[in-house]
Amino acid sequence: FGNGDSEMMIGYFVREFYGDNKTFQKMLREWIYQPGKAILFVSREKAEIIITQSRFHSTAFNDELRDIDTRWTIPISYTVNGIRNSSAFRSRDHSISIPINDNSSFSIDAPYGQLYSVYFTNPRMILGDDGK
Structure with missing residues (x-):
């Protein structure tokens, strides 16, 4: 032993x-x-949700200083209009996109807060009320 x-x-x-x-x-x-923890940036671009990841750090919210080279493979659970789905954000991908209707609600279910954090660029988009 x-x-x-x-x-x-x-x-x-x-x-x-x-x-x-x-x-x-x-x-x-x-x-x-790999050091650190992932942060997922979630934005809505017309008929899709765009998710990018970065290393959570004090510079994570500064586009010029953000660490985009450190990435993890992350299993993601999300809900669109009350229907649960899942996907994998692979470390080799810079971003992933999820098709969504203009009036759909969207949220990421983050049951593993110790593994990653989620930042919605427009918090109103969770409710499907982002004006798009």
Whole structure:
């Protein structure tokens, strides 16, 4: 017996719960080895929701200083007009878009606040009342 390390933990979780899933291995490594926490910026552009991610930091709200190179694979649950959906924000993607009708309501269900935060560029868009 001895002390375990991060790679042993990743190997155990993947074997026990996900078979030999390389995507899950990659996701765990991103969360364990990359510093910081993700923040998702959510905006509405006509008939779609645009989600970008950045490292949560004091510079996260300054476009010129924002860290857009540190990204994580994030499972996202969201609701459109009361219907729950899910998607994966892969670390290789700069942004993801979700088609939505002009008068639809949208929200991200963030049950894992310790993993990422969500910032709506226009908070009224959660209620489908963003004037677009």
